[in-house]
Amino acid sequence: MAPTVAATGSCDGLPDAPPRTGTWTGAESDTPARALADFLASPRLADPALPTGGYTEMITTDSTISYVVDVDDPLIVITVTQTEGGWTITEWSAAAC
Numbered sequence: 001m002a003p004t005v006a007a008t009g010s011c012d013g014l015p016d017a018p019p020r021t022g023t024w025t026g027a028e029s030d031t032p033a034r035a036l037a038d039f040l041a042s043p044r045l046a047d048p049a050l051p052t053g054g055y056t057e058m059i060t061t062d063s064t065i066s067y068v069v070d071v072d073d074p075l076i077v078i079t080v081t082q083t084e085g086g087w088t089i090t091e092w093s094a095a096a097c
Helices: 032-041
Strands: 020-022 056-061 064-070 075-083 086-095
Touching: 032 064, 032 075, 032 086
Parallel strands: none
Antiparallel strands: 020 086, 056 064, 064 075, 075 086
């Protein structure tokens, strides 16, 4: 049996919410996990609805790590990149469906 695929622009027959995305300029941290914690604790956080825990670490390259959590749709991805001075958040996204 072939898998069921939702048409582009819909999710279970409902229109998709546009993805929320953002960047962050913060201090560099000594570890990727510390960079994530600093980002989530920041009073300047662009989206205070982001969960503060439950993320799974996924190594995408030697210098990039993504932290992922799925909270009742949306799927949230926070990308941490290594720079010369340490680790920093380069982008985050929350996409429904």
